[in-house]
Each structure stands twice: as structure tokens, then as C-alpha cells.
Amino acid sequence: MDEEIEHFCHEHPLILASKWQIHNAGEKNIHCYGCCKPVYEPTYTCSIDCSNSRFIFHKRCLELPWSIEHNRFPGRLLTLTIDNVYYCCNCWRLCKGFAYLGSSSDGLEFTISISCGCLDYLLEEQRSIKHPSHRHPLTYVRKPSSLFHCDGCGTEERDFAYVCNFCEFWIHKSCTLLPTTFQSVSHHQHLLSLNYFLPHVYHRFRFNCDICHHRIYPMYWVYFCASCRFFAHVKCATQQTNSIAGPSNSNTEQEDGSLIQLPVNKVSTDLIVPFLIRQKVLPDIDDALSTTIPTTNQPQYFNYEHHLHPLTLVIFSNEVATADGEQINVTDDEGEMMLCDACITPIYKSCPPHMYYRCDKCKFFLHLSCYNLPSELEHDHGEGLHKLSLGMKGALSWSDCDFCSRPTNGLFYRCEDCSYTIDVKCASVLAVIRHEANRQLKLIGTRVKQRSFFDCSACGYSISYWYAYASENYDFNLHPECAMLPRIARHKLDKHPLSLAYPPYSHHSGDIYCEICEKEIHPKRWTYYCRECDQFFHAYCLTRSGWYRNIKFGHQLVLEKCHQSDHSLTFTLGSLRHRCSLCPSVVYDEIAFECASCYFSCCSTCAGIAVPSRRCFLFV
Structure with missing residues (x-):
């Protein structure tokens, strides 16, 4: 057909319009004025006012014959017309748009819609078509078939069908009209x-x-x-009313302004301090953190219940304390990043309250906020309120958190009656949260019923145990450990901070691979990304975001039965050797005890120390 045509259905010439002209006209649900069906294919619109979406016609509708004969009305010529509202005399539906007008033997006029089943063949180019989805010709079945499974869309419904006479291939008629x-x-x-x-x-x-x-x-x-x-x-x-996530209600946003949005920048101040306020340990003061946590009456030296040695209060200099910009990690005398032994997260110099506790005899450090953690806590983990007590097993002993399923050698709360255990970070999180990956949805803490399987939107693994954060319709779900992934992580392979990133990764063309394990990363999974180096990392491949994120390494000990007594071994993730020096066990990237001076590495079995094993996920 020509680019511009004239048709009796409209007073102005009609021009062939692109899909961009049609969909940019200002209306979301655009339908053909001839057949009243959605516009997905080549269309004509008014040449005088293309923005008027009322006068939009399918190309195939304008190609309908102006007059026809039909075997149900022998000897009667049916003429194409257009009307605003009419009843189809064959199916008795209220219709509008194109119709065929005729008269009976007694002179009574009747109208038949072009969308009626008895005229449906007029909109098909031919009874047998060659469709690009199948190698054989497909034959059109004019009468609606019984329920059948469509080999195109995969759904089962009653519809007109195209069938293959050579093989068992059936597709809905509506599927053959889908735009490419x-x-x-x-x-x-x-x-x-x-x-x-x-x-x-x-x-x-x-x-x-x-x-x-x-x-x-x-x-x-x-x-x-x-x-x-x-x-x-x-x-x-093709359901135009669908959307990935509906707009948030402004009233709901206002009511939920106090919800914690994960990931937080600093666990000690953004997660634990609000928890202390809710527990009435600290006053609820909407001011700087230095005024929220009292800093003037903190003891300079004191005996801490969960550590053998006395702790000393360390205060940063004014120059460091008032520094702005990038977060500055505190390092010990050996250049290692200091981790708090309570929450197992870094201690920063350049953020309030500019002080922390440390042990002068060993590598034990404590945030000021973690020092203020209450010794007892009432917690509801699905079976009513239980009384939990604060505890710590030690550097080489750990407990499994029943909330996030991660092992920890930091502080935790435990119920003496049911042995329910939760680490201090998980205990600080509210039952309802928001997450940066989908700010429009509230995620509600939900107990997962037995044999209830749905997938985590972050890692893709099934959520089939204990607890999950889920949206109301279960279309965005997170494991607790995925919801609490840190915003920033680091790795020796990259000198820059690694930021938690979410799909789609449209800025990166092609496949993406993890720089650590060198395996391809699923394009729908969360990753850690360095923009400067254009490098991706699996979250579980990084120490501070992986399985051992709540384990603090670096403790020194002497194991005389394994190694000479004048050499101390470091509790760490193996990096010196691939296998244990005493047995064939693989120790690389697993918990090991290493001596840097003599290149000795010992597995936990040879050391006689039980360690937590990595959990196997069920992928469905």
C-alpha cells in the first residue's frame, strides 16, 4: 500500500505511521478504530492530526473488501460501513467500528461485526499460512477448538487455532498476530x-x-x-495494563519513613544505633550521632564481660575525626583492617563518634555502639516473645544464626529455652524493611512454611527454610543474608571499593564473569562491581559478603601437635598453599591455620578444630 491513502472511514487522508509515532501520542492503551483491538502492527493514522489516536487503523483493516457475499446470506451483498455503536446480529454483542451492512428478504437491515466469528476469515490473508515459528504450513480452524495447549505461548485456553497437518503443532490464532x-x-x-x-x-x-x-x-x-x-x-x-511494580502510595511512603532501607552504609551507626534507641538504651534524639551516643562519660578502661582482658577507649585526633568524604578504615599495627568483634564490620576513622574500644594484648576491637548492646532482649521469632541473652563463644568457636543461617564468632543473642540464636546485626533489623534494589516495595519478614519454595531475587536460589523478606505478592523476595549484603566490599584483586550492583547491567555489553572464580555470572543476579576497572565479582566469592562474612579471622595461636611451638599460626582463609601440609585436604579459600614465615598451612581437621561447613543451596 502507498504511504498515503484515502478511505471512506475518515474525511482526511491517512498516512502509514511508525510504532513510535503511535505510542508517543500520549495514550497508553491504543486501539484500532476499525476492529477495536490493540495496535501492535502496521497502522494508518490521520495525516492532519497524527496525535489524535482516535483515528488509528490497522493496515489489514483498511484492506478489507468494501463488499462481500456470505454463504449464510445467499444472494445478499454485504457492504462495509463504520459506526460508533451497534449490535452484531450474529453474536448479539455490543460492538463499534467496521461492520458489514446488509438487508434480509423482507427488507430489514442487519449488521455483522468484522470481529464476529462468521466473518473472521476475512482478516486472514489465506486459510493456510506459512508462519516463521514452524517449518510446515499451518491450517486455520475457523471454529473455536476445545481447550488445547498452545505451542507458542505455552498456555491452555479455548481459541481459534492454526494447526499443522504433518505434526502435532497447535498455536492460537491470536499468537500468529503477535508483532515481532x-x-x-x-x-x-x-x-x-x-x-x-x-x-x-x-x-x-x-x-x-x-x-x-x-x-x-x-x-x-x-x-x-x-x-x-x-x-x-x-x-x-502484550497485556498493556501490566507493570513490573506499581507506583508507591505517597501516604504509605510518609507512614513508612522510619523503615530501614538496606543496604546501610555503616552497620554500627545506621543499624545498631536505631536498635539501641528502640530498646531504650539510648535516648531518641534526632541529632548528630555524637549526641545520640554519650561520649563524655565513657570509661577509659574497663573489664568487658565477653573478653578476658581489659579494654581501652581510643579517641581519634581532631584532624581525622572531622575528615569528610571517603570512609577511612582503621588498621592495626600490621596494616590489617580492624573489625569489631561484636558485629564483625569495619571500624571507621572518619565517622562519628570518632572513638572505639580495643584490647592492648590481643586483636579485640569494639564499636562504641556495640559496647552499649543490652545484655537481654525480648524477641519474637514466630513463636511469641522469647527472652534472649547476649553471649560470645570466642574467636575459634562460633554459633549459627537461625535468622540468616550464617556462622558467627561475634556477639549473638540466644534463648535459653529453645536455643534460638541470632547475631547482633540480624537482631537489629526490623521485621519490615525496604531495599535499594526495589525501593517501591515494602519487604515483610515472613516465616517460610515447610515445602514452600520460591526464589530469591538476589542470588536466584530457592528460599525454603525458616525466614525470608518478601513483597506482598511474592514477586520480589530475599534471603535475610542477601537482604543484608554490605553496600561496599573489598578484595585484593582490586584496589578500589566494590559496590553492590543490581541488574540490568546495560552499561556492560556481553557476558560478565567473576574475577575470582572466573565463572560466568547470571545476568539477573546481584554482583559487586568496580566501575573504574570494569570488574565483576560474585557476592559469595568475597570474604566480607560470602559464607564467612560474620567470621573474624586473624587470631594467633600455637598448635604444638601440628607445627613447631616457636611459630604461631594464623586463623584465616587459606591463601599460601592449595593443600594442607599434613594431609591431601584442599585448604585454599577454606578455613586454615597458616604460618607465613615457613609456608605451612594446616586444615581444620588436622588442627582438631571444628569449623562450620558451607551450606549447599537448592537451585530450582
């Missing part, structure tokens, strides 16, 4: 492309629909954006 590309309201950035199977390059991973969050099966049709790794079922993508 279109702009979805669920994905505004780029056009979505139709593919008749999940592209082979993505078969290495399992993907969920980014609209309904159910699994995408490789054998069915899919709309996708290669740049953003956006995938959607064809039915979900």
Missing part, C-alpha cells in the same frame, strides 16, 4: 523482540518472566530485550 517488535509499558527503555524460543545463548541459566516472575521455558515464545536481559512471556508482555 513493540514497545511495552513494562519495559520503557528499549523495544522488545519476539523470539520463537529462548535464544540458545541464554540456555546456560534459568530465567523468570520480569512481569509475572514465573519461569520462562526455553521451548516457548518469549519477548526479550538483549541489552537489558529483560524477558517476558508473550501473554504478559
Whole structure:
């Protein structure tokens, strides 16, 4: 057809319009004025006022014959017309748009909609078509078939069908009309492309629909954006009312302004201090942190209940205390980053309250906020309020947190009656949170019922145990340990801070690989990323975000049965040797006891010390 045509349905000439002109006209749900169906394919619009979406017609609707004969009305000529509202005399539905007008033998006029089943064949080019999704011709079944499973969209419903006479291939008639590309309201950035199977390059991973969050099966049709790794079922993508996440209610935002948004910058001040205020340990003062935590009456030396040696208060100089900008870690005499022995997070120089406690005899450090942790706590972990007591086992002993399932050798709270254990970071988190990865959703702490499986939006592994943070519709869910991933991590392979990053990684073309394990990273999973070096890391490959994130390493000890007594061994993650010096066990990147002076490395079994094993996830 020509780029500009004249048609009786409209007084002005009609021009062929691109999808961009149509969808930028200001309306979200645009329908053809002829058949009243959504506009996904080549269309014509008014040449005088293209922004008037009322006069938009499918190209195929304008190609309808102006007059026809039908076997149900022999000898009667039916003429194409257009009307605002009418009843179809065949199906008795209230319709509008194009219709065929005729008269019966007694002179009574009747109107039949072009969308009625008896005229449906007029909108098909031919009874047998060659569709790019299948190698054989497909035959159109004019009468609605019984329920059948569509080999295109993968759904089962009653619809007109195209069938293959050579093999068992059935697809909905509506699926054959799907546009190859279109702009979805669920994905505004780029056009979505139709593919008749999940592209082979993505078969290495399992993907969920980014609209309904159910699994995408490789054998069915899919709309996708290669740049953003956006995938959607064809039915979900073409439902224009769908969106990934609805807009937040302003009243809800105002009511929930006190909710903690993870990840926090500093656990000691952004997580534990609000917890101390809720526990009435500190006054609720909306002022600088230095006024929230009293700094003038802190003891200079004192005996701490959970440590053998007395602790000393250390105050930073004014120059360091007033420094702005990047967070500055405190390091010990050997250049190692100081970690608080309570919450197992770094101690910073350049943030309030500019002081901490340390042990002069060993590497024991304590945030000022962690020093103020209450010795007892009432906690509801799904079975009513229980009384928990603060405790610590020691540097070479640990407890498993029942909230995040991570082992810790820091401070924890434990119930004497049921042995429920929770580390101090998890105890400080509220039952309802927000997360930076999806600020529009409130995540509610939920006990996971037995045999209830749904996937974590961060790591992709199933959530099948104890506790989870989930949105109301379970379309965005997080393991507690994933919800509490630190905002910043570090690794020796990169001199820059690594920031927690969320998909899509549209700024990075091609596949992404972890710099540590050198394995490909699922394009829908959270990572740590260095923008300066353009490097990605699995969260579980980094020490401060992986399985041992709540374990403080660096403790020195002498094991005479394993190594000479004049050499002390360091409790660490193995890095000197691949295997244990005493047995064939692999110690690299596992808990080990190493002597840097003589290149000796001993596994935990040979050392006679029980260590926590890494949990195996169930991936579905």
C-alpha cells in the first residue's frame, strides 16, 4: 500500500505511521478504530492530526473488501460501513467500528461485526499460512477448538487455532498476530523482540518472566530485550495494563519513613544505633550521632564481660575525626583492617563518634555502639516473645544464626529455652524493611512454611527454610543474608571499593564473569562491581559478603601437635598453599591455620578444630 491513502472511514487522508509515532501520542492503551483491538502492527493514522489516536487503523483493516457475499446470506451483498455503536446480529454483542451492512428478504437491515466469528476469515490473508515459528504450513480452524495447549505461548485456553497437518503443532490464532517488535509499558527503555524460543545463548541459566516472575521455558515464545536481559512471556508482555511494580502510595511512603532501607552504609551507626534507641538504651534524639551516643562519660578502661582482658577507649585526633568524604578504615599495627568483634564490620576513622574500644594484648576491637548492646532482649521469632541473652563463644568457636543461617564468632543473642540464636546485626533489623534494589516495595519478614519454595531475587536460589523478606505478592523476595549484603566490599584483586550492583547491567555489553572464580555470572543476579576497572565479582566469592562474612579471622595461636611451638599460626582463609601440609585436604579459600614465615598451612581437621561447613543451596 502507498504511504498515503484515502478511505471512506475518515474525511482526511491517512498516512502509514511508525510504532513510535503511535505510542508517543500520549495514550497508553491504543486501539484500532476499525476492529477495536490493540495496535501492535502496521497502522494508518490521520495525516492532519497524527496525535489524535482516535483515528488509528490497522493496515489489514483498511484492506478489507468494501463488499462481500456470505454463504449464510445467499444472494445478499454485504457492504462495509463504520459506526460508533451497534449490535452484531450474529453474536448479539455490543460492538463499534467496521461492520458489514446488509438487508434480509423482507427488507430489514442487519449488521455483522468484522470481529464476529462468521466473518473472521476475512482478516486472514489465506486459510493456510506459512508462519516463521514452524517449518510446515499451518491450517486455520475457523471454529473455536476445545481447550488445547498452545505451542507458542505455552498456555491452555479455548481459541481459534492454526494447526499443522504433518505434526502435532497447535498455536492460537491470536499468537500468529503477535508483532515481532513493540514497545511495552513494562519495559520503557528499549523495544522488545519476539523470539520463537529462548535464544540458545541464554540456555546456560534459568530465567523468570520480569512481569509475572514465573519461569520462562526455553521451548516457548518469549519477548526479550538483549541489552537489558529483560524477558517476558508473550501473554504478559502484550497485556498493556501490566507493570513490573506499581507506583508507591505517597501516604504509605510518609507512614513508612522510619523503615530501614538496606543496604546501610555503616552497620554500627545506621543499624545498631536505631536498635539501641528502640530498646531504650539510648535516648531518641534526632541529632548528630555524637549526641545520640554519650561520649563524655565513657570509661577509659574497663573489664568487658565477653573478653578476658581489659579494654581501652581510643579517641581519634581532631584532624581525622572531622575528615569528610571517603570512609577511612582503621588498621592495626600490621596494616590489617580492624573489625569489631561484636558485629564483625569495619571500624571507621572518619565517622562519628570518632572513638572505639580495643584490647592492648590481643586483636579485640569494639564499636562504641556495640559496647552499649543490652545484655537481654525480648524477641519474637514466630513463636511469641522469647527472652534472649547476649553471649560470645570466642574467636575459634562460633554459633549459627537461625535468622540468616550464617556462622558467627561475634556477639549473638540466644534463648535459653529453645536455643534460638541470632547475631547482633540480624537482631537489629526490623521485621519490615525496604531495599535499594526495589525501593517501591515494602519487604515483610515472613516465616517460610515447610515445602514452600520460591526464589530469591538476589542470588536466584530457592528460599525454603525458616525466614525470608518478601513483597506482598511474592514477586520480589530475599534471603535475610542477601537482604543484608554490605553496600561496599573489598578484595585484593582490586584496589578500589566494590559496590553492590543490581541488574540490568546495560552499561556492560556481553557476558560478565567473576574475577575470582572466573565463572560466568547470571545476568539477573546481584554482583559487586568496580566501575573504574570494569570488574565483576560474585557476592559469595568475597570474604566480607560470602559464607564467612560474620567470621573474624586473624587470631594467633600455637598448635604444638601440628607445627613447631616457636611459630604461631594464623586463623584465616587459606591463601599460601592449595593443600594442607599434613594431609591431601584442599585448604585454599577454606578455613586454615597458616604460618607465613615457613609456608605451612594446616586444615581444620588436622588442627582438631571444628569449623562450620558451607551450606549447599537448592537451585530450582
